[in-house]
Amino acid sequence: MTEHNEQNKITKKDLNRIFWRMQLMNVTNNYQSMQAIGFLSSFTPVLERLYADKPDELKTQAMKRHLEFYNSHVNANALIMGVSAAVEETTTEEEKETVTAIKTGLMGPLAGIGDSLLKFTWLPICGSIGASLALNGSVIGPILMFLLYNTVNVGTKYYGIHIGYKQGVQMIEGAGGNFLQRLASMANVVGLMVIGALIASIIKINIDAQITAGENVIEIQEMIDQVMPGILSLLVTFAVYKIFKRTNGKYAPQLIVGIMVLAILLTMAGVLG
Numbered sequence: 240m241t242e243h244n245e246q247n248k249i250t251k252k253d254l255n256r257i258f259w260r261m262q263l264m265n266v267t268n269n270y271q272s273m274q275a276i277g278f279l280s281s282f283t284p285v286l287e288r289l290y291a292d293k294p295d296e297l298k299t300q301a302m303k304r305h306l307e308f309y310n311s312h313v314n315a316n317a318l319i320m321g322v323s324a325a326v327e328e329t330t331t332e333e334e335k336e337t338v339t340a341i342k343t344g345l346m347g348p349l350a351g352i353g354d355s356l357l358k359f360t361w362l363p364i365c366g367s368i369g370a371s372l373a374l375n376g377s378v379i380g381p382i383l384m385f386l387l388y389n390t391v392n393v394g395t396k397y398y399g400i401h402i403g404y405k406q407g408v409q410m411i412e413g414a415g416g417n418f419l420q421r422l423a424s425m426a427n428v429v430g431l432m433v434i435g436a437l438i439a440s441i442i443k444i445n446i447d448a449q450i451t452a453g454e455n456v457i458e459i460q461e462m463i464d465q466v467m468p469g470i471l472s473l474l475v476t477f478a479v480y481k482i483f484k485r486t487n488g489k490y491a492p493q494l495i496v497g498i499m500v501l502a503i504l505l506t507m508a509g510v511l512g
Contacts, residue, residue, distance in 0.1 A: 249288055249328055254400050256284040257320055261396065265313060271491040273310035278320070285324045297332065307339060311346035312353025317396040319345050321403020344428075347437075361391055442472040447512030460512075 264277035282305055290298040311319060319342060326338050369384025450457040463470060482494060505511040 249285055249324055249404065251401070253284040253288050254321070254324070254404055257281050257324075258317070258397050258400055260284070261316060261320065264316060270495060271488065272306060272308050274316070275306050275309045278309050278316070279305040281316075282320055282323065285327055289327055300332075301327075301335070304335060304339060309342060309346060310350070312350040312357070314357055314392065314395045314399065315346070315349035315353040317399030318403040319349065321400040321405075322407040324400075324404050325407025357391065357395075362388060438472055438476050439469045442476060444471040444475060445512045446471070446510065447506075448510050 260283070261277070261281035264274060264281050267276040267280070268274060269276070279302060286298060286301050286305075290301060322345065323338055323342055326341055327335075330337055365384045365388040368387065369380040369382075371380070372383060373380030446460040446463070448459055450459065479494065479498075483491065502511065
């Protein structure tokens, strides 16, 4: 871990700038990198502070590091940004892969927690309180709902950034020398588990074609599922990944459109169901 001068340390003002900038984080959502552009835009004050007196090449590498695929719950982003800021500040350039590993490892689990607690619990509670007042003709209903929800919504973003940074620094500086390596390994394992679960649950490929031999009808999809369920989803994901890797992601829009057209044609031909 590196020793930083006081002028290179992240300040409360820097963290507050992240808070204000992340309010527009989802504006740049896209199917190629999801929230990555918004993350980098919000995280810029940290990079400006840490790389103020370093070569532009290192700052460019740092920006590219935070443009890799990223997607989480909007409120969980605050905590992840705080922890990421702490790791950025306390690691050398040779250890920066830890930042990406931690982001990948945290984004899935925290997204689930954020959806469960805020979207599916707190928001319905606020809505029911506001709706009950509004049905009785009170204008306070929608106002109260807005205030109740955003007290938690804004509060978790603001304090999430500061708590994430403070606890991240204490956790890293108070641990042994190989803590970052262990943390990166754990984050990588969790990240791979999340990505694997996403492939199996989101990417659905169902072959509708059949093989008829006399009176016997063989369901191709059923036969594949008996051997290895989800293998087609895995193969398609791997193929797309290899294409992205070889082309450095330059043709992502064309690939998305191509997959959509191919899926439509195969469905119309009766190959896919």
